[in-house]
Amino acid sequence: MNPLPMVWADLRAMRWSALITVLLIGIAVAIGVAVSAQERAMRQASARASDDFPLIIGAPSSQTQLVLTAVYLQAEALPLMDGNILNTLAQDPRVAGAAPLAYGDIVQGYPVVGTTQNFVTRWGRLQPIEGRLFEQENEAVIGFSVKLALGDAVMPSHGVAGHAPTPGVADEAEAENRHEHTQLKIVGRLPQLNSPWDRAILIPVESVWETHGLGNGHRMDDGPLGPPFDAEKVPNVPAIVAKPAQVAQAYQLRSTYRQNGTMALFPAEVLVQLYQAMGNVKEWLVLAAMINNIIVFLAILLLLVTLVGLRRRRYAILRALGATRGYVACIVGLGATILMTAGCGVGLVMGWGGAWLVSHFLTSQTGIVIDPRPSMDEFRLIGLMIGIGSLCAMLLAALAARGEPTTALRG
Amino acid sequence: MILSGVSVQRRDSNGRLFTTLSVADLSIPAGARIGLAGPSGAGKSTLLDVMAGLLVPSTGTVTWGATVLSDLCDRERAVWRRTYVGQVFQDFLLIPELSILANVVLPLSFSQFWPSGDQRQRALDLIHDLGLKDAGRRAAVLSRGEQQRVALARALILRPSILLADEPTASLDQASAALVTDLLFDVVRQHQATLIIASHDPAILSRMDHVHHVVAGQLQEAS
Numbered sequence: 001m002n003p004l005p006m007v008w009a010d011l012r013a014m015r016w017s018a019l020i021t022v023l024l025i026g027i028a029v030a031i032g033v034a035v036s037a038q039e040r041a042m043r044q045a046s047a048r049a050s051d052d053f054p055l056i057i058g059a060p061s062s063q064t065q066l067v068l069t070a071v072y073l074q075a076e077a078l079p080l081m082d083g084n085i086l087n088t089l090a091q092d093p094r095v096a097g098a099a100p101l102a103y104g105d106i107v108q109g110y111p112v113v114g115t116t117q118n119f120v121t122r123w124g125r126l127q128p129i130e131g132r133l134f135e136q137e138n139e140a141v142i143g144f145s146v147k148l149a150l151g152d153a154v155m156p157s158h159g160v161a162g163h164a165p166t167p168g169v170a171d172e173a174e175a176e177n178r179h180e181h182t183q184l185k186i187v188g189r190l191p192q193l194n195s196p197w198d199r200a201i202l203i204p205v206e207s208v209w210e211t212h213g214l215g216n217g218h219r220m221d222d223g224p225l226g227p228p229f230d231a232e233k234v235p236n237v238p239a240i241v242a243k244p245a246q247v248a249q250a251y252q253l254r255s256t257y258r259q260n261g262t263m264a265l266f267p268a269e270v271l272v273q274l275y276q277a278m279g280n281v282k283e284w285l286v287l288a289a290m291i292n293n294i295i296v297f298l299a300i301l302l303l304l305v306t307l308v309g310l311r312r313r314r315y316a317i318l319r320a321l322g323a324t325r326g327y328v329a330c331i332v333g334l335g336a337t338i339l340m341t342a343g344c345g346v347g348l349v350m351g352w353g354g355a356w357l358v359s360h361f362l363t364s365q366t367g368i369v370i371d372p373r374p375s376m377d378e379f380r381l382i383g384l385m386i387g388i389g390s391l392c393a394m395l396l397a398a399l400a401a402r403g404e405p406t407t408a409l410r411g
Numbered sequence: 412m413i414l415s416g417v418s419v420q421r422r423d424s425n426g427r428l429f430t431t432l433s434v435a436d437l438s439i440p441a442g443a444r445i446g447l448a449g450p451s452g453a454g455k456s457t458l459l460d461v462m463a464g465l466l467v468p469s470t471g472t473v474t475w476g477a478t479v480l481s482d483l484c485d486r487e488r489a490v491w492r493r494t495y496v497g498q499v500f501q502d503f504l505l506i507p508e509l510s511i512l513a514n515v516v517l518p519l520s521f522s523q524f525w526p527s528g529d530q531r532q533r534a535l536d537l538i539h540d541l542g543l544k545d546a547g548r549r550a551a552v553l554s555r556g557e558q559q560r561v562a563l564a565r566a567l568i569l570r571p572s573i574l575l576a577d578e579p580t581a582s583l584d585q586a587s588a589a590l591v592t593d594l595l596f597d598v599v600r601q602h603q604a605t606l607i608i609a610s611h612d613p614a615i616l617s618r619m620d621h622v623h624h625v626v627a628g629q630l631q632e633a634s
Contacts, residue, residue: 322493
């Protein structure tokens with residue numbers, strides 16, 4: 001048998017209802033898909049962004065804020081800790097490398113981070129894709145997405161509490177707080193890291209200290225940049241990123257630097273807490289989306305039941321012409337399944353599209369490149385929806401096939 | 412076809428049984444042209460439904476050759492119906508979204524995926540013979556006379572042995588009714604099919620071999 005001509009005729013007869021049905025199912029499914037894809041993409045992107053920060057040390061305060069500021073460059077004043085810890089770390093055999101991170105200034109809305117060459121290259125892993133690393137206090141290396149050119153000279157401004165700069169935009173607050181005596185020359189550009197550091201301007205930490213009247217951390221004014229720093233002259237720092245020599249020693253270091261006025265943490269442990277919170281929110285959102293889906297499916301089922309009722313005569317004609325109940329059931333079941341499947345397909349595309357739009361927006365706001373990709377999670381959700389839809393279709397089919405055709409046939 | 416002791420009973424709103432059709436004995440020879448006359452609601456359509464195997468009588472038997480219809484299950488009756496019976500209805504009952512051709516070959520789709528080349532050609536020949544042009548037109552845009560001709564072609568596509576027509580001209584104007592009646596008799600003669608028509612139309616009934624009157628569910632002697 002071939003139910004397709006009648007399925008086509010049915011869908012054509014109810015084309016507007018069919019279109020609305022597909023859209024309603026699509027929207028319902030898209031919500032679930034978008035929540036799932038978005039949450040996963042954010043988790044992966046934030047984890048990727050923290051890869052270069054094995055251990056972060058800061059003054060005791062909020063662990064979350066330390067991670068948000070040190071890893072994700074969220075502008076917030078952190079309490080300072082003794083800069084001599086840099087020297088202690090430099091002498092610790094368990095530490096392969098340690099670099100200060102000094103924040104607070106901006107250039108055209110881009111955060112300026114004072115650090116060392118070692119950290120700029122992520123301990124040798126990266127090299128500038130244009131130009132070179134900074135070699136003097138007045139030189140800067142820019143992240144991949146910074147809209148400045150090599151050779152540009154810029155003047156940093158002091159970040160002000162409550163001011164939310166827009167990357168690439170030099171606003172009034174920035175103009176009012178300019179460090180008039182500091183000029184930086186752009187000498188290099190880093191490769192894309194898909195993290196907020198793509199929008200950062202990296203300068204020698206000595207430059208940050210000098211700009212704020214704290215000396216340069218060395219005994220001599222024009223000595224070489226970077227460690228070791230002079231124990232008596234090194235200023236306090238908000239954060240240090242340390243690279244343990246071995247994985248096993250990471251836990252020892254964390255333990256060591258969780259006392260005597262410092263706090264040490266793995267970004268992952270803070271992220272896990274955030275993911276847990278995100279996961280809980282996601283679970284509730286997915287649950288809400290599922291309830292939403294069930295309500296929409298029930299509403300559509302009722303709509304289709306009504307349509308099947310209105311078509312009783314049409315199906316009676318088929319029976320009169322020699323169609324079996326199975327043929328009629330097949331038409332109705334197949335038609336409903338096509339609608340449900342089309343709705344799920346539309347929902348999948350809409351969901352991913354929505355997740356992509358939200359990710360694009362979040363990337364523009366945070367600099368963290370969030371790239372939602374299709375995953376089995378969504379296909380499982382769609383499979384579940386199509387399964388439920390097929391069950392509904394079978395109910396409809398049974399409804400359409402039951403009863404004697406004679407009454408319906410005579411109108 | 413032989414109907415013997417057939418009755419159809421239904422329940423009224425109080426649950427009491429009443430008889431809507433009673434046929435003591437009716438024998439229809441192959442190739443006969445039988446008319447069913449009688450007032451509306453007398454039971455003509457119910458009798459056609461019984462003959463088509465759409466309605467299983469409460470008592471009695473309907474026999475087609477060696478086959479007792481009431482012994483068949485629902486599916487077997489559907490297969491029997493599409494094998495031996497063609498039906499034409501007062502309201503044509505086409506599928507308006509399908510083309511003329513798709514409507515005509517629709518009964519083939521109950522048992523096979525695509526019509527064979529021969530079947531498709533037969534459908535086109537029928538459409539042509541019945542004076543219809545452009546088999547690709549949708550049924551929804553056809554005139555009533557054209558729709559009834561498509562219904563006739565659909566009824567004949569599987570070369571039925573018996574053609575049941577329920578008020579086939581009641582929804583047509585006089586000119587279309589005359590045309591459809593002529594076509595109906597022509598094609599039945601060509602296909603050597605048995606023709607049973609329920610109608611109020613004296614012009615049709617006058618062309619039948621026998622006319623049975625159905626009054627209050629009772630089949631009366633042929634005239």
